Amino acid sequence: MTDTSTPSAEHSTEEETAPATAAESAGTEETKKSETVTSDSDLFRQSEIAADYVEGLLDILDYDGDIDELVSAGRPMVEVVGGRLQPLVGQRGATLEALQELTRLAIFRATGSPSRLLLDIGGYRxxxxxxxxxxxxxxxxxxxxxxxxxxxxxxxxxxxxxxxxxxxxxxxxxxxxxxxxxxxxxxxxxxx
Incomplete structure (x- = not known):
């Protein structure tokens, strides 16, 4: 049986606890910036997938609505605006919450990563x-x-x-x- 536990703090090496040099810190900042750019593009990709999924649902249900996809506060978002959308919100947003979960599943299926997508319909949120x-x-x-x-x-x-x-x-x-x-x-x- 293989031990997969992480070492405790008392077993940490000097390398792990030594302060970073200026060059290492600069490299870390550059890495964080590139990860942020990648992360933002991943988030926008998630909002695009979600918008396509929601558009398909609207077509199946024969509802009209304009779909806006965006990234806000580090989170992918899709907003659906238009008339006659209340049935998609449901009582106290119950239907909206269910649609949001289905849309998150569609994103997961397409990307293999969980999503924190926020779906809004008719300005309900x-x-x-x-x-x-x-x-x-x-x-x-x-x-x-x-x-x-x-x-x-x-x-x-x-x-x-x-x-x-x-x-x-x-x-x-x-x-x-x-x-x-x-x-x-x-x-x-x-x-x-």
């Missing part, structure tokens, strides 16, 4: 982000006023991230997720 900002601020106000933790309703990963971002930007409070999907929720409490 931007609208929901505004609503969640209000929910998060309301929860923060309650926590600051009463000093008790506030448990929010179960949310999708996208929704939880939106709330965490708002809460983390406010001093005196903190947030954490608890529970298991699909009942995973955020708890906002006073900061330790």
């Amino acid at each position: 931007a609208t929901r982000r505004k609503e969640l900002t209000a929910v998060a601020r309301n929860a923060v106000e309650k926590v600051k006023e009463h000093g008790d933790a506030v448990r929010l309703e179960p949310m999708s990963a996208f929704e939880r991230k939106c709330v965490h971002d708002v809460v983390n930007a406010i001093s005196g409070v903190q947030s954490e997720s608890e529970g298991v999907e699909p009942s995973r929720r955020i708890v906002v409490r006073p900061a330790d």
